[in-house]
Amino acid sequence: xxxxxxxxxxxxxxxGSDAPEAxxxxxxxxxxxxxxxTEPITLKGYFETGFPLPKxxxxxxxxxxxxxxxxIREDQFAVITQNAPRVLADDPPDLMRLPQVSELVKxxxxxxxxxYAQAFGWDKWPASQLEQMRLAPGGKVRGEGSLYAMGLxxxxxxxxxxxxxxxxxxxxxxxxxxxxxxxxLAKAKAAGVDPIAQFNGGATGGLAFPLQNLMAAYGPAGPIxxxxxxxxxxxxxxxxxxxxxxxxxxxxxxxxxxxDVNAVDYATMMSxxxxxxxxxxxxxxxxxxxxxxxxPGDAGFFLMPSAQEGGKLAAMSAPLTFGVGARxxxxxxxxxxxxxxxxxxxxxxxxxxxxxxHPMGPADAHMPDVKPGTVTESTLxxxxxxxxxxxxMDFIANATGAIYAKSWTPNLQKMVAGQQTPEGLLKSVQSDxxxxxxxx
Amino acid sequence: MTGPTPDEAVDLAESRPGPRSxxxxxxxxxxxxxxxxxxxxxxxxxxYVVFVLRPIALTFQYxxxxxxxxxxxxxxxxxxxxxxxxxxxxxxxILNAIKLIVFFSAIPVLLxxxxxxxIRQIATSRLALVARTxxxxxxxxxxxxxxxxxxxxxxSTGVINQLLTLVGLGDITRxxxxxxxxxLPAVGLIGAWVLLGLCTxxxxxxxxxxxxxxxxxxxxxxxGPLREFRSITxxxxxxxxxxxxxxxxxxxxxxxxxxxxxxxxxxxxSTMVPGLEIYYLAFSERQIGVASALAMxxxxxxxxxxxxIQRLTRDR
Numbered sequence: 001x002x003x004x005x006x007x008x009x010x011x012x013x014x015x016g017s018d019a020p021e022a023x024x025x026x027x028x029x030x031x032x033x034x035x036x037x038t039e040p041i042t043l044k045g046y047f048e049t050g051f052p053l054p055k056x057x058x059x060x061x062x063x064x065x066x067x068x069x070x071x072i073r074e075d076q077f078a079v080i081t082q083n084a085p086r087v088l089a090d091d092p093p094d095l096m097r098l099p100q101v102s103e104l105v106k107x108x109x110x111x112x113x114x115x116y117a118q119a120f121g122w123d124k125w126p127a128s129q130l131e132q133m134r135l136a137p138g139g140k141v142r143g144e145g146s147l148y149a150m151g152l153x154x155x156x157x158x159x160x161x162x163x164x165x166x167x168x169x170x171x172x173x174x175x176x177x178x179x180x181x182x183x184x185l186a187k188a189k190a191a192g193v194d195p196i197a198q199f200n201g202g203a204t205g206g207l208a209f210p211l212q213n214l215m216a217a218y219g220p221a222g223p224i225x226x227x228x229x230x231x232x233x234x235x236x237x238x239x240x241x242x243x244x245x246x247x248x249x250x251x252x253x254x255x256x257x258x259x260d261v262n263a264v265d266y267a268t269m270m271s272x273x274x275x276x277x278x279x280x281x282x283x284x285x286x287x288x289x290x291x292x293x294x295x296p297g298d299a300g301f302f303l304m305p306s307a308q309e310g311g312k313l314a315a316m317s318a319p320l321t322f323g324v325g326a327r328x329x330x331x332x333x334x335x336x337x338x339x340x341x342x343x344x345x346x347x348x349x350x351x352x353x354x355x356x357x358h359p360m361g362p363a364d365a366h367m368p369d370v371k372p373g374t375v376t377e378s379t380l381x382x383x384x385x386x387x388x389x390x391x392x393m394d395f396i397a398n399a400t401g402a403i404y405a406k407s408w409t410p411n412l413q414k415m416v417a418g419q420q421t422p423e424g425l426l427k428s429v430q431s432d433x434x435x436x437x438x439x440x
Numbered sequence: 441m442t443g444p445t446p447d448e449a450v451d452l453a454e455s456r457p458g459p460r461s462x463x464x465x466x467x468x469x470x471x472x473x474x475x476x477x478x479x480x481x482x483x484x485x486x487x488y489v490v491f492v493l494r495p496i497a498l499t500f501q502y503x504x505x506x507x508x509x510x511x512x513x514x515x516x517x518x519x520x521x522x523x524x525x526x527x528x529x530x531x532x533x534i535l536n537a538i539k540l541i542v543f544f545s546a547i548p549v550l551l552x553x554x555x556x557x558x559i560r561q562i563a564t565s566r567l568a569l570v571a572r573t574x575x576x577x578x579x580x581x582x583x584x585x586x587x588x589x590x591x592x593x594x595x596s597t598g599v600i601n602q603l604l605t606l607v608g609l610g611d612i613t614r615x616x617x618x619x620x621x622x623x624l625p626a627v628g629l630i631g632a633w634v635l636l637g638l639c640t641x642x643x644x645x646x647x648x649x650x651x652x653x654x655x656x657x658x659x660x661x662x663x664g665p666l667r668e669f670r671s672i673t674x675x676x677x678x679x680x681x682x683x684x685x686x687x688x689x690x691x692x693x694x695x696x697x698x699x700x701x702x703x704x705x706x707x708x709x710s711t712m713v714p715g716l717e718i719y720y721l722a723f724s725e726r727q728i729g730v731a732s733a734l735a736m737x738x739x740x741x742x743x744x745x746x747x748x749i750q751r752l753t754r755d756r
Contacts (some may be wrong), residue, residue, distance in 0.1 A: 015502050015728070016513040082723035085510045103726065107510040201618055202704035260596035262707040263618025402725035405704075413707035417620045436725070 020089055020108045020326065034119055034332035036068050043330055043337070045072040046093040048080060053152060053320070053355040054097070057341055060350060064340075068333065081401070085109060092325025094334040098149055100401050101323065102230065105139030105148050111324040113147040116335040122147070122342075125362050126387065129154060132318055132394050142229035150338040151319025155357040156383050156392075157209060157284040158303045158315050160291065160375070165193050165279045166300070174302035177309050178217050178247075185256050188279045195256040197278025199269040200416060205409030206269065207248065207261070207416070209282035209316075212396050213304035214244035216314035221393045228394045230437050236396070237426040243307075245422030252416055262413050284316070285379035288356035292374045301378040303385060314391030315382070318398070319360065352376065358383045400436040407432040496739070503732035509722070513729075520733035529709055530734060533717040534741070536624060537693045540713065543628025544635055544692035549684050551632075552639030553677075557669060559640070560647050572644065576637040583634065587701030590630045591617060594702075617703050623711045630698050635691060639684045646680035647673060682753035686746050693742050714738045 047054045058070045073093070075083065081099035088096070088109035104110050117123045122130060129151065136145035161174075169188045175181040188195040199206035215224055219240030227234040251257065258264060264272075273281045274294045282304075291299040303313045324334045341347045342361035349368040351359040356376055359365070370377045386392055397404035407429045414420035420428070478485075503520050507513035524530050555575060559568045578586060593599050594616040601613040616626040654672050663671065696715035699705065705712040705720070714734055721731035 014513050014515075015505055015507045016509075016511055019511045085508075085726070089510050103508065107508070109510070202706055258596075260615030260618050263595060263615035402720070405720060405724055409706065410708045414620075417707065419620065419708065 034116060035336045036065055036330075036333035038067055040067050040069065041330060041333055042069045042071050043095060043333055044093045044328075045070055046080065046087060046096040047072055047074050048077050048097045049074045050076070053351070054322075056350050056354045057152065057347060058337075060346055061337055061340060064344075064346075068337075088325050092327045094324060094328040094330045095337065096323055096325065098321045098323045100398050101133065101149055101321065102135060102139045102142060103401055104323070105135045107139075109326050110148045111326050111328065111331050113150065113324070113335065116339075117147050120335070120339040122150075122339070125342075125360070128387070128390065128392055129319065129360055133321060141231055143225065143231075149319075149321045149323040150335075151321055151360050152338075152341050153351045153355050153357040153359045154317055154319045154383075154392075155284050155286050155355075156315050156317040156379065156386060157213070157282065157395075158301055158379070158382055159213070160273070160281045160283055160287070161300045161302070162273070162276060162279055162295075163298050163300050165276065169193055169279065171279075174300070175305050177305050178214075178307040181305055185251070185254070185280075189254065189256060194258060194278045195280065196251070197269055197273040197281040198257055198261060199264045199266045200257075200261045200409075200413060201263045201265045201268075203405040203409055204266065205404070205412035206264075206266065206282075207252075207257075207412040208395070208397055208404070208408050210251070211244060211248050211412070212316055212393070213282060214247050215241050215396075216391065216393065217304055217307045217311075218243045218247075220312075221314040221391050224393050224396065227433075228396060228399045230399065235430055236433065237430045241426060242422055245425050249415060249422050257416070262416050285357050285376075285383070286355070288374075288376040288379045289354065290356070292371075292376055297373065299375045301375050301382060303382050312389040312391055313385060314389065314393055315386050316395045317383070317386055317392035318394050320355070320357070352380070399433060402436055403429070403433060499732045499735050502728050503736050505729050507728045508726040509728045516729055520729045521737065523730055524734050524737050529712070530714075530717060530730075532709060533712040533714050534737070536711065537695065537713045537715075537738075539624060540628050540631065540692040540695060541689055543625065544631040544695065545685060545688035547628075547632040548635040548639040548688055549681065552636055552643050552684065555636075555640045556643040556647055557673065559644060572641065575640050578634045579637045579641075581634075583697040584701050586630060586634055587698045590633075591702050594626055618707055620707055620710050623703055623707060627699055627702055627711050630702060631691065631695065634698070635688050639688065642680050642684055643677060646677045650676045678753050682749060685753075686749050689745055689749065690742055693738065693745065 043058075045054070045058065055072065058072065062068055062070065077097070077099070080097055084096070084099055084104060085107060087093065088104060089107070092109075098104065098110075101110065117130070130147055131143050133147055133149040133151070134145050135142055135148050139148075159174075161171075165188070169184065169191045171184050171187075175184055185195045196210070198210065212224070219238065223234070223238060224236070224241075227236050258272075258278075269278075269281065269283075270287070270290075272278060274291070285301075288301070303315055306313060322338065324331045328334060341351065342359060343365065345366045348359040348361070348366055351357070352368045352370065356379070358380060359367075367380075370380060397408055411420050411425045411428050415422075415425055504516060504518070505513040506516045506520075555571075559571055562568050581589075595601075596613070596615040596618075600616065604610065604613050614622065616622045650672065654676075655668055658668050658672060694715055695713050696719070699711055699713055699716055700719075703711045705716050715738070718731045718735050718738070721727045721734065
């Protein structure tokens with residue numbers, strides 16, 4: 001009986017009473033330049049499975065700095081998302097692929113990188129590159145405040161298309177307006193070509209991609225970003241977003257998506273698109289390298305056209321976020337690595353060739369030569385256009401930790417089944433958002 | 441629930457040889473022989489306490505707080521329980537689990553009875569052995585693998601739809617797991633397929649225990665096969681049926697893996713069950729308190745359903 005009593009009593013303190021204390025913000029520049037030294041050192045990494053970029057970079061880094069060895073653990077992104085708080089609290093890695101960061105900052109689990117940003121001069125890079133990883137004290141609002149993570153590169157989304165099918169429906173150039181895009185979709189449908197390849201199954205509602213692209217076509221990116229950054233009073237239920245949701249519903253009703261779209265997952269979408277079952281696909285440049293390999297010369301890319309002729313373009317564009325644990329053993333070396341990824345020529349080459357996306361870093365930094373006519377070339381060019389139009393948005397699925405699986409996805413799936421209206425979709429997501437962010 | 445219950449522990453102590461009078465006295469069992477008995481079960485009891493009772497106690501404790509799993513928590517009292525019953529999404533998940541009982545429990549038990557009776561009729565033939573093996577096979581396959589295989593079978597281009605088209609039913613083909621009206625039954629079908637083998641084998645084992653003389657006597661009295669089944673087979677299978685129903689009902693109420701693999705709760709929330717909801721609440725929404733409250737409610741429901749089944753079917 002004493003055994004039972006003792007074991008049961010062990011959990012009597014209020015849960016979370018051993019939570020990590022807030023670290024001193026340490027915003028001052030470190031007295032000595034951060035680096036990896038010359039002594040043997042082992043960096044602990046926690047990366048995403050099936051994503052070769054970070055590992056390739058660490059291999060190259062160890063070649064250039066032989067005293068640095070890596071101890072890398074890999075998991076699927078969904079697993080990392082669920083594990084992140086616990087791993088950062090119990091066994092903090094030096095370098096970690098991060099999910100949505102607000103909640104991690106709120107719990108004091110991530111290192112404040114302001115000191116490194118100053119020491120390495122990251123604060124002189126185009127500000128938009130770091131904006132999504134800045135958080136106000138307490139992790140409440142994103143887009144401003146201290147830097148809590150870094151990107152290995154920044155990726156961007158738009159519309160891929162199958163050039164052979166495009167020829168079949170008489171598409172000679174990417175559409176310049178939303179009306180032209182609609183026209184092409186209708187032509188494809190009439191020609192018996194599946195107009196849009198998209199996933200929307202399980203807990204990942206892929207129709208959020210075209211929806212956000214339509215939001216960008218109808219309205220400015222600013223208010224959408226404010227909503228994602230949890231600015232007080234922000235709402236997703238705006239008139240232009242409603243136009244976008246109605247437009248998406250029109251596409252659904254016109255049969256532009258596969259009939260079984262609610263049962264299609266991401267991998268199935270990719271394999272079907274590569275097999276030629278879909279003219280357009282809303283997806284990101286992380287697939288550029290893959291598509292160049294799987295359907296060489298046959299895949300094209302354009303940014304979602306605006307609803308108005310000559311309107312500004314916007315796209316979901318986010319850094320491949322990595323952070324340093326608040327209580328990591330080798331934060332200086334980890335930060336040095338992140339700086340190396342953005343500034344070393346060889347590392348930038350790897351970023352483009354393996355990662356398929358634009359490297360971080362100063363605007364005038366080295367850019368590798370890309371083979372003309374590839375999708376990678378078009379996505380990199382599109383990235384420059386988005387920077388010019390200041391049209392980078394984070395993904396509406398990243399506004400809170402649960403908004404994607406528990407709100408966007410079920411509502412978009414209901415919309416496909418005719419059980420949700422555009423108005424209801426935005427109202428329902430906004431109400432979930434308010435309960436998840438504490439009613440601001 | 442693998443550890444011995446206190447009742448079994450007392451039985452264990454009482455089965456030791458000793459004066460009859462001491463065994464009968466209520467305190468006697470706890471004297472010297474009883475003490476040795478407790479010593480024997482101590483290792484198992486320790487495991488049971490640490491890995492079963494303590495987590496349950498902790499879950500109950502967490503259910504009384506608002507907590508994100510890392511930071512400081514605040515006392516919430518029974519607010520999380522109120523949420524479980526008032527939040528339409530959470531309550532709908534409980535209803536879905538109850539609907540799944542039809543597929544996970546009723547179908548395997550009824551179909552299992554029919555199959556077991558049939559196999560028994562042909563017990564001596566080689567076909568019986570093959571049938572037994574084939575039907576039990578799903579039990580050997582990990583649920584995750586079963587889920588993946590069925591996702592392929594039920595997809596819009598899967599074998600099921602191909603077969604339907606072949607027999608001229610092309611009009612009803614659809615993505616079974618992606619359709620609001622068919623997703624839950626489709627998931628239930630996978631569960632039925634997995635649990636059918638277990639029930640069939642259990643019932644078959646129970647049938648082989650029945651004394652053949654009973655059947656002979658019944659036949660001499662002029663009973664037909666149906667009458668035999670109703671008057672001899674069914675009553676003799678009382679305990680096996682109790683085990684089947686209990687195990688399958690719990691599998692329905694506490695289902696997680698099949699649904700996580702095949703639909704992840706979608707489309708919409710049409711296949712969301714408490715097990716999956718608890719997982720989302722705890723690890724994705726980081727509401728440990730609400731997740732724990734739902735877990736406690738689920739445990740109470742499981743006990744409330746399982747205990748009467750045990751009681752009703754107990755041999756007297």
